[in-house]
Amino acid sequence: MANKMLVDEYFQWLENTVDKNSDLYKLLNEYLERQQAPAEHKGPFLSIITRTQGKRKHMLAETLLCLEGQSNLDFELLIMTHNLNQEQALSVDSIVNDTPKWMREKIRVIPVEGGSRATPLNIGFQEAKGKYFAILDDDDLVFDNWVDEFYKLAQENDGKILHSFVVRQDWEVVGENKDIPRACGAPDNTHCQSFQMRRQLIVNNCPLFSLAFPAYAFRELGIRFNETLNTTEDWDFLMRMAVITGVADAQVVTGIYRIWKNTENSQTLHNKKEWDKNYGYIVDRFKTMPVVLLPRMREEAMGKMDSYDFSLRSEDNELYYNEGLGYSEKCVIKGTSFDDENEEYCILFEFDKDAQPIYSLRLDPKAQGGFSITDFKLKIVFESGREQIHTVNSMHTNGLVLRGKEIAFIKNDPQMALAIKNPEKIKAVYVGYELHDPIEDKTVDRIFAVRNFLPRCFAFAVRKMKGALRRIKNVLK
Amino acid sequence: MANKSLQVQSVLYHNEKEGLLKALEALNRAVEIDRENTGELSTVTVRYGDASRENIFTGTEIDALNKKFEGQIQIQYEFFNENTGTAKGHNRMGRDCTADFMLIMNPDVLVCPRFFEYMFAPFNKEGSCAGLTEGRQTPVEHPKEYNKKTFETDWAATACALFPTEIFNQINGFDEESFFMYCDDLDFSWRIRLAGKKIYYCPDAVVFHAKTLSNKGGWTPTNAEVYYSAEAAILMAHKWSNDKRVKMLLKTFSQSGEETLRKAAAHFEELKAQGKLPKQIDKQHKVAKFIGDNYTQHRFVL
Numbered sequence: 001m002a003n004k005m006l007v008d009e010y011f012q013w014l015e016n017t018v019d020k021n022s023d024l025y026k027l028l029n030e031y032l033e034r035q036q037a038p039a040e041h042k043g044p045f046l047s048i049i050t051r052t053q054g055k056r057k058h059m060l061a062e063t064l065l066c067l068e069g070q071s072n073l074d075f076e077l078l079i080m081t082h083n084l085n086q087e088q089a090l091s092v093d094s095i096v097n098d099t100p101k102w103m104r105e106k107i108r109v110i111p112v113e114g115g116s117r118a119t120p121l122n123i124g125f126q127e128a129k130g131k132y133f134a135i136l137d138d139d140d141l142v143f144d145n146w147v148d149e150f151y152k153l154a155q156e157n158d159g160k161i162l163h164s165f166v167v168r169q170d171w172e173v174v175g176e177n178k179d180i181p182r183a184c185g186a187p188d189n190t191h192c193q194s195f196q197m198r199r200q201l202i203v204n205n206c207p208l209f210s211l212a213f214p215a216y217a218f219r220e221l222g223i224r225f226n227e228t229l230n231t232t233e234d235w236d237f238l239m240r241m242a243v244i245t246g247v248a249d250a251q252v253v254t255g256i257y258r259i260w261k262n263t264e265n266s267q268t269l270h271n272k273k274e275w276d277k278n279y280g281y282i283v284d285r286f287k288t289m290p291v292v293l294l295p296r297m298r299e300e301a302m303g304k305m306d307s308y309d310f311s312l313r314s315e316d317n318e319l320y321y322n323e324g325l326g327y328s329e330k331c332v333i334k335g336t337s338f339d340d341e342n343e344e345y346c347i348l349f350e351f352d353k354d355a356q357p358i359y360s361l362r363l364d365p366k367a368q369g370g371f372s373i374t375d376f377k378l379k380i381v382f383e384s385g386r387e388q389i390h391t392v393n394s395m396h397t398n399g400l401v402l403r404g405k406e407i408a409f410i411k412n413d414p415q416m417a418l419a420i421k422n423p424e425k426i427k428a429v430y431v432g433y434e435l436h437d438p439i440e441d442k443t444v445d446r447i448f449a450v451r452n453f454l455p456r457c458f459a460f461a462v463r464k465m466k467g468a469l470r471r472i473k474n475v476l477k
Numbered sequence: 478m479a480n481k482s483l484q485v486q487s488v489l490y491h492n493e494k495e496g497l498l499k500a501l502e503a504l505n506r507a508v509e510i511d512r513e514n515t516g517e518l519s520t521v522t523v524r525y526g527d528a529s530r531e532n533i534f535t536g537t538e539i540d541a542l543n544k545k546f547e548g549q550i551q552i553q554y555e556f557f558n559e560n561t562g563t564a565k566g567h568n569r570m571g572r573d574c575t576a577d578f579m580l581i582m583n584p585d586v587l588v589c590p591r592f593f594e595y596m597f598a599p600f601n602k603e604g605s606c607a608g609l610t611e612g613r614q615t616p617v618e619h620p621k622e623y624n625k626k627t628f629e630t631d632w633a634a635t636a637c638a639l640f641p642t643e644i645f646n647q648i649n650g651f652d653e654e655s656f657f658m659y660c661d662d663l664d665f666s667w668r669i670r671l672a673g674k675k676i677y678y679c680p681d682a683v684v685f686h687a688k689t690l691s692n693k694g695g696w697t698p699t700n701a702e703v704y705y706s707a708e709a710a711i712l713m714a715h716k717w718s719n720d721k722r723v724k725m726l727l728k729t730f731s732q733s734g735e736e737t738l739r740k741a742a743a744h745f746e747e748l749k750a751q752g753k754l755p756k757q758i759d760k761q762h763k764v765a766k767f768i769g770d771n772y773t774q775h776r777f778v779l
Contacts, residue, residue, distance in 0.1 A: 062615055062683050065589050068503065069685035098590035100506040141616035144687040167694040174625045180680045182625070183618040186777035187694035253690050256616050324729030325707070325738075326770045327778070329697050356733045423729075 005159040005214075006246025008035055010292045045074040045151055046212065047130030051120045052081055052138040054088025058179055059139040061095050066141055068103050072148035077107045078127055080120035084111065118225035118233040125218045125225075132162065132212040135234075139181075140209045142255040149250040150212040157248035161241060162212040164254040165192040171258045184261060188413045190368065191257060195247040197293070201286050204235035207257040217241050232278045236285070243291050319349040319429060320362040327362055338430060344377055345430035357423035363395075363416045363431060365409075371437035372399075372408040378418070378432075383425035390418060402446045408439060410447070480519040481597070484576035484642070485550075487584035488566035489527040496585040496687075497533070501542065501550070503587040503685075508549045511593040518593060522576065525554045525584070526566045532556040562657035563635070568650040574642050581635040581662075587685040588612070588637070595682035596639045599628070608644050608674020609666060612637035612682040617690065622774040623678040630678040631766060631773035632666035637684045640669070648672055655716060655755045659702075660709035663772055664716065670764045696779050700737055707741035713772075715745075716755040717765035 015028040048067065052060055067077060081092055089111070096107050110127060112120045125133055132154060136142065146164070153162045170185030191207055199205065217223050221244065225237045317335035320327040338348035361380075365373065378390045392407060395416045399409040407416070436443065485504065489497070504523065511518050527533055539554045546552070561569065567581055580596075582588075589595075592612065599607040611633035613619075623630035648668045651661045666676055691697050698706070707730060714722040723745075730742035748754050759765050766773055 058681060058683075061589060061591075065587060065683055065685045066616055068499070069587050069687060071687075098506070098510060100502045102502065143616055143689055144685075145689065165692060167690055174680065182680055183620070184776055186620075186779065187690055189692060189694040192692045192694070251692065253692060253694070323733055323735075323738075324726065324770075329691055329693060329695055330703075352734055356735075357729060359729075 004157055004246075005217075005244060006242075006292055006294070007244050008032070008159070009246070009294055041131045043129035043131065044076045045072075045131055045154070046076075046147055047124075047128030047133045047215070048075055048077045049121060049124035049128065049133060049135050050077060050079050050138055051117070051124075051135075052079060052084075052092060054081060054084045054092050056138055056179070057091050057095060059181060060092065061098070062181070063136060063138055063140060063142075064095065064099055064103070066143075066146075067136075068099065069144045070142075070147045071144045072151050073106075074151065075106065075147050076128070076130060078124045079107060079109045080124045081109060081111045082115075082117075082120045083113060116227045116230050116233070118227045118229065118237075121225045121233075121237075122227065125215075128215065131215055133215055133218065134212040135208045137209065139258055139260075140207075140255060141258065142209065143253065145252065146209075146254040149252055149254050153248050153250045154212075159214050159216060160246045160248045161195075161214065161217075161238070162250065163195045163206060163247050164210055164250040164252055165189075166207055166210045166255040166257045167192065167253055168257045168259055170261055172261045173263045178263065181258070185259075186413075187256060190413075192251075192253060194249045194251065195242075197242065197247075197291060200239060200242070201291070202283070204232070204238070206238060208234045209255055209257070211238065213241060214245055217245050229278050229281075231275050232282055236282045239282075239286060240289070243289055246294075316366050317347050317349075317431065318364045319431075320364065321351075321358050321426070322360040322362075323356050324359055324423075335431070340430070340432070343432075345379060345432035347431040349429040349431070351426050351428060356425060358420055358426050359423045360417060360419045361429065362418075365414055365416070365433075365435075366437075367413070369399075369409040369411045369414050370439060371414075371435060372402075372406050372439050372443050373433040373435055374406045376407065376416075376431075376433040379430040380420075380426055381428045381430070383427050386424075394418060400447055402443065406443065406446075408443050408447055410439075481517055481578050482520045482522075482576040483518055483578045483580060484522050484524060484571075484574045485580045485582060486524040486526065486567060486570045487582050488561065488563050488570075489525055489529060489533055489584050490560070491529045492533060492584050494533060498542075500582075500585050500587055501546065501552070503589075505546050505549050507588045507590055507592040510590050512549070514591075515594045515597075517597045520576070521550045523550050523552045524570045525552065526561070526570045527554065527556045528559065528561045528566055529556075530560075562653070562661075564651035564656045564658070564661035565653035567635075567661075568653050571642075571645055571650055574645070576642055578639060579642050579645055580639045581637075582684075583636045583686060585687060586614075586637055589683040592682050592684070595679045598679065599677040600641075605677070606673070606675045607677055608669040608672065609633050609638055609640040609676045610682075611639075611676065611678050612684040613678070613680040614686040614688075615683050617686070617688045617696075617779070620775040620777050620779050621771070622776055623680075628678050628680070630676050631670075632663050633676050633678070635662035635665070636686055637682075638662065644669060644672065644674065652716075652755065654753075655712045656709055657705055658709075659706040660713045664713065667717065667759070667764045671759060703735070704737040704741060707738050708744055710770075711741060711745045712755065714767065716757060717767075718757045718760045718762065719765065719767050722767055 011028050011032060015025060015032060018025050050063065079092065079096065081089060092109060096104060096109060112123055121135060132150060149164050150162045167187035168190050169183055169187045171181050172184045174180050174182045191205055191210060193205060195206065223241045225233050229236060319333045321331050323331060333349040335347040335349055338345055340346060376392045380388045392401060393404055395418055397407055397416045399407040399414055401407055508518060508521050534554050539552055542552050557566065571579060596610050596612060599605050599610050614636055619634055621630065652664050656664060670676065711723060711726045714726060727742050727745065730738040733739055768774060
């Protein structure tokens with residue numbers, strides 16, 4: 001039995017609060033005493049469930065290779081083949097048979113027919129022998145620490161869902177058969193955030209393989225995947241379990257969540273209507289779930305949270321500097337508040353006293369997108385005493401510049417960069433801007449106007465050309 | 478193409494034995510599968526050159542491994558009793574290689590089961606002019622660009638690279654005088670291209686290389702990595718006739734607040750004073766490419 005679940009902590013508090021002669025006390029006492037004596041577990045620590053439809057052979061082989069590379073081998077792997085034809089089934093068998101003997105001995109291939117996306121998961125969990133279950137899709141990539149981080153976290157958090165960080169990365173497929181993976185974007189840290197109950201009830205920020213679920217919750221408490229859902233079934237399952245078990249975080253990156261740019265994925269397989277419908281169903285269901293908020297979780301829910309603090313926070317801003325070797329995490333300064341009597345600047349970045357010539361600067365105002373800035377000004381004060389002031393127009397950015405005055409950052413990892421023509425030592429950089437978070441409606445309208453501008457111009461030019469050609473034709477007749 | 482003999486070589490440096498054994502299991506399996514299917518390989522020898530302070534393996538352990546993998550791979554182990562770095566270590570092992578091909582690998586890299594079929598494919602393709610093939614590292618893929626149709630690339634990382642022994646001998650192996658650990662593979666690749674050969678990236682030949690990323694999704698080098706890559710950067714720029722870049726790097730490094738960078742600049746100046754800088758090549762810039770701080774286009778920044 002598990003003895004560190006979220007509800008157990010609540011029950012402990014309740015037991016200490018109510019009258020010892022009450023029926024409630026007796027009930028709690030009996031339950032908590034049983035929870036103190038966890039049964040010995042026989043079997044692997046982690047059961048890994050991998051669903052496959054046999055369509056992505058290179059990717060499945062790569063995922064298995066990542067599991068071979070684990071530093072902690074206390075796992076079993078259940079490959080749930082779902083609705084495969086004979087050729088696909090043979091392909092999966094061949095991939096499994098290709099692995100070294102010690103790896104093959106950890107694998108079971110379990111065919112599943114019918115049902116929804118969630119059906120193989122429920123069956124897999126049923127068949128699994130581990131103390132914890134993790135779901136690793138046949139295109140996910142994990143670092144060598146993936147199993148071990150869950151293992152270490154479980155030692156102090158038995159019974160809780162375990163959560164680690166994963167980075168997102170854009171990938172595409174190349175090759176004659178368009179089946180060979182190729183990374184085409186930098187990893188981004190959208191999913192490198194601790195689990196926050198309140199935020200998670202509104203939006204899911206946890207890719208499935210960033211989580212390991214306690215087997216107890218499935219076997220004893222009967223929490224299963226909802227097989228009527230074809231999308232967001234993972235989020236639904238996670239939250240129904242999380243409100244009972246709680247979640248523990250390992251704040252370490254353990255894998256790469258691949259976003260496919262030119263091939264089939266769950267976004268392309270299901271239309272927006274279906275996604276919206278399921279989203280609405282789940283959110284309505286969450287509204288009926290009581291949630292226990294322990295003191296530390298209450299602070300998190302009521303205090304400032306990453307995505308829900310709309311004010312400008314100087315410490316969110318990071319200034320990267322390039323001394324000639326490019327940007328790296330060794331060369332970054334966090335912003336501090338600056339009280340400017342002229343109210344032009346509000347963030348200060350102070351450089352080391354052993355300053356060095358700087359070739360370029362990069363300002364990261366926030367971790368996530370979905371906001372815009374106006375009245376941007378950046379002042380560089382060089383060691384020599386010289387000052388340089390820059391506005392939006394001298395910055396390179398991955399945001400959208402609107403009318404030369406506003407920058408809208410839609411995508412995550414917003415950045416603004418500036419090259420320094422004659423590299424020189426810098427003493428300090430001052431930055432000022434007005435933050436609009438979330439993006440205002442009028443800004444959204446401007447974005448669509450810009451995006452439509454060139455196509456409209458092109459369409460106009462084509463119409464004019466067609467008209468001119470018709471007139472020439474008529475004249476020639 | 479006829480069966481090819483292969484020498485796999487890795488320079489060891491305080492590696493965990495468990496990781497090495499796993500790598501051998503993966504390699505052994507890849508050889509078994511090749512023999513069952515494509516039949517590229519005849520004999521396969523694994524050579525370990527141990528540059529650690531104390532030997533990782535004993536003679537008894539190597540014998541036991543040879544018994545275990547009998548019929549597939551044969552392991553030869555040499556304790557260097559010296560921290561050779563990778564360039565010198567590989568030259569030491571490659572100098573007397575009699576195999577048709579050499580595969581240079583990081584010692585703890587796990588090759589995928591169908592590795593040899595994919596890595597030899599460019600060599601088997603008529604007219605490819607292949608001189609070197611490189612496997613794709615997972616989970617963190619190297620960001621350098623490659624042609625999506627031909628799979629040609631500008632240079633290959635020797636975390637996992639395959640080439641004919643003939644070419645190794647033709648270009649006199651790695652430049653161990655100039656490069657201790659970093660850029661030795663880059664320099665090697667470019668000299669192969671100067672010799673008229675092409676380099677191919679094999680994205681289906683996946684190899685697991687244990688790396689991690691920070692919570693910001695980036696790469697955080699150690700101090701040793703910063704020093705050796707800085708030292709190599711200046712030497713690369715000099716050897717491949719980019720004097721402007723040499724000047725820029727020396728100025729930046731010598732004025733840097735980072736001691737490792739100042740040390741790298743000082744080392745270069747010392748070599749220059751002693752007349753020990755490498756001879757400059759590719760003065761027409763036919764092969765060498767310096768794009769920012771990279772040596773080819775990159776698909777993304779890591």
